[in-house]
Amino acid sequence: MPSSPSSSARWSALIDRSARVAPMSTLFDDDPDRLAKHTLEAAGLVLDASKNRVDDALLAALFDLARASGVEARRAAMWAGDKINITEQRAVLHVALRAAPDALFPVDGRNVVPDVHAVLDHMAAFVGQVRDGAWTGHAGHAITDVIHIGIGGSDLGPRFACAALHAYRHERLTVRFVANVDAQAMDDALASLDAATTLFVIASKTFTTSETMMNAHTARAWSLAGGVPEAELHRHFVAVSTNEKAVTAFGIDVANMFGFWDWVGGRYSLWSAIGLPIALACGMERFRELLAGARAMDDHFASAPLESNLPVRLALMGIVNANLLGARSVCVAPYHQHLELLPAHLQQVEMESNGKSVDLDGEPVAQPTVPVIWGQPGTNAQHAYFQCLHQGTEWAPIDFVAVIDPAHRHLEHHRALLANCFAQSEALMRGKTTDAARAELLEAGRSDADADRLAPHKTFAGNRPSNTIVLQRLDPASLGALVALYEHKVMVQGAIWNVDSFDQWGVELGKVLAKTIVDELEHGAAGSHDASTTALIDRARAIRTVDPA
Numbered sequence: 001m002p003s004s005p006s007s008s009a010r011w012s013a014l015i016d017r018s019a020r021v022a023p024m025s026t027l028f029d030d031d032p033d034r035l036a037k038h039t040l041e042a043a044g045l046v047l048d049a050s051k052n053r054v055d056d057a058l059l060a061a062l063f064d065l066a067r068a069s070g071v072e073a074r075r076a077a078m079w080a081g082d083k084i085n086i087t088e089q090r091a092v093l094h095v096a097l098r099a100a101p102d103a104l105f106p107v108d109g110r111n112v113v114p115d116v117h118a119v120l121d122h123m124a125a126f127v128g129q130v131r132d133g134a135w136t137g138h139a140g141h142a143i144t145d146v147i148h149i150g151i152g153g154s155d156l157g158p159r160f161a162c163a164a165l166h167a168y169r170h171e172r173l174t175v176r177f178v179a180n181v182d183a184q185a186m187d188d189a190l191a192s193l194d195a196a197t198t199l200f201v202i203a204s205k206t207f208t209t210s211e212t213m214m215n216a217h218t219a220r221a222w223s224l225a226g227g228v229p230e231a232e233l234h235r236h237f238v239a240v241s242t243n244e245k246a247v248t249a250f251g252i253d254v255a256n257m258f259g260f261w262d263w264v265g266g267r268y269s270l271w272s273a274i275g276l277p278i279a280l281a282c283g284m285e286r287f288r289e290l291l292a293g294a295r296a297m298d299d300h301f302a303s304a305p306l307e308s309n310l311p312v313r314l315a316l317m318g319i320v321n322a323n324l325l326g327a328r329s330v331c332v333a334p335y336h337q338h339l340e341l342l343p344a345h346l347q348q349v350e351m352e353s354n355g356k357s358v359d360l361d362g363e364p365v366a367q368p369t370v371p372v373i374w375g376q377p378g379t380n381a382q383h384a385y386f387q388c389l390h391q392g393t394e395w396a397p398i399d400f401v402a403v404i405d406p407a408h409r410h411l412e413h414h415r416a417l418l419a420n421c422f423a424q425s426e427a428l429m430r431g432k433t434t435d436a437a438r439a440e441l442l443e444a445g446r447s448d449a450d451a452d453r454l455a456p457h458k459t460f461a462g463n464r465p466s467n468t469i470v471l472q473r474l475d476p477a478s479l480g481a482l483v484a485l486y487e488h489k490v491m492v493q494g495a496i497w498n499v500d501s502f503d504q505w506g507v508e509l510g511k512v513l514a515k516t517i518v519d520e521l522e523h524g525a526a527g528s529h530d531a532s533t534t535a536l537i538d539r540a541r542a543i544r545t546v547d548p549a
């Protein structure tokens with residue numbers, strides 16, 4: 001396979017083939033087996049990919065593409081602990097974080113699984129003590145509030161999982177998250193908390209990220225001001241990091257540090273000790289179930305043939321939409337309130353991983369890589385932007401996520417929720433012709449003139465693609481499988497686009513420039529900026545606190 005997939009004859013053939021695919025409604029009418037061919041099940045999840053603009057011939061060509069792109073080889077290299085993050089020379093082994101104790105995942109010839117389980121055991125002991133009240137604050141009271149301080153991958157994964165598993169939360173413990181360097185986030189989280197019963201988890205792979213460190217120092221000052229003696233801070237601060245030296249320098253005892261490793265990428269780290277707040281909120285058993293759910297998806301991804309492999313199919317449908325049909329974004333629409341943060345988590349997993357414009361050789365890619373990911377829960381989304389998805393000139397494929405069994409007793413609500421979810425994908429696929437719209441208007445008693453005038457406005461192009469992922473219920477295991485599904489989708493697409501999915505150099509430049517500007521906000525712009533940036537700095541130089549009263 002050449003480094004740029006789109007320069008191959010195979011790619012041109014795919015584009016030709018895609019242009020000849022019949023409308024989806026015709027594909028359904030013509031093939032009674034279509035649903036079965038495009039429905040896959042694994043790890044308790046069902047993927048209905050039948051509402052995509054793909055016929056048998058295109059699907060076969062897509063599997064050829066995946067094989068020719070070396071998807072299987074890259075998967076094997078990942079599992080073998082090879083340094084597939086080539087720009088940072090790192091193994092990529094988040095799968096080892098959810099491996100069974102007897103599994104073997106070598107990094108530089110050393111099996112990392114025993115280390116993983118040692119940290120899980122450390123977490124279990126700590127989590128058990130905090131949850132049952134044996135771990136107390138300086139005044140001897142049980143912890144009631146946990147504030148997790150981290151950002152990016154050290155925040156989004158556990159924040160999303162805690163929200164998703166809200167139904168499993170501990171009745172005494174409240175877990176909150178602070179990521180933003182905007183102190184409004186910290187002020188809001190700390191409002192009305194008692195320092196004597198508050199525990200901070202400082203989560204940073206590097207323990208140098210400026211936002212996290214600034215927030216950590218503010219939390220420390222708040223605890224001291226709230227009456228925690230300096231010598232007792234160790235009861236109120238624990239760390240999750242790979243950087244023992246920096247954790248110690250901050251003043252956290254290594255006994256209260258939960259480690260992980262450089263082969264865990266930030267956006268893939270919720271399975272490591274970065275998931276500590278999930279375990280605190282839901283219990284260690286639930287956390288282990290989350291890992292087991294992800295492991296079930298890992299086992300499927302590693303062993304199922306490409307044709308029946310869920311992550312591979314999801315990835316290939318993404319390739320069709322982004323590369324063959326030209327979609328510039330993907331909408332994620334979870335029909336479950338507790339999955340509200342799924343789009344945010346997937347934004348980081350997909351966009352930070354595959355938001356790349358050079359290939360593994362540093363050459364510019366010749367086709368688009370990851371589209372923009374966005375979305376919010378249905379049914380809210382329907383009343384905001386679905387208009388555009390149905391009738392706009394800008395279209396986006398949609399990933400619907402539906403959960404069959406709710407954790408509440410309002411079944412009439414739940415039927416309405418699911419009905420909306422299923423109706424949206426059907427409407428997007430079927431559309432409505434102008435003739436049908438006109439006939440409906442006439443039937444409703446409108447005049448011929450009115451029907452002519454209004455019919456174009458009530459016409460839906462249809463043939464707009466979507467995936468529907470179905471979970472039987474939203475529990476730790478199904479959540480683990482869902483997140484792992486998307487993680488592996490990213491790996492497959494990265495292999496096809498021939499990019500390094502596991503580095504993130506793009507966030508560096510802004511960080512460097514911010515360091516200069518922060519000084520200039522105090523002392524004035526140094527003059528090395530463009531006129532716009534200089535003016536913005538000058539405008540913000542006289543910062544002062546506004547009293548909202």
Ligand code: F6P
Nearest residue numbers: 152153154204205206209266507
């Ligand atoms: O934003 C870039 C990034 O490096 C993410 O990839 C990472 O998850 C986040 O910053 C936080 O990094 P750390 O865990 O080292 O604080």
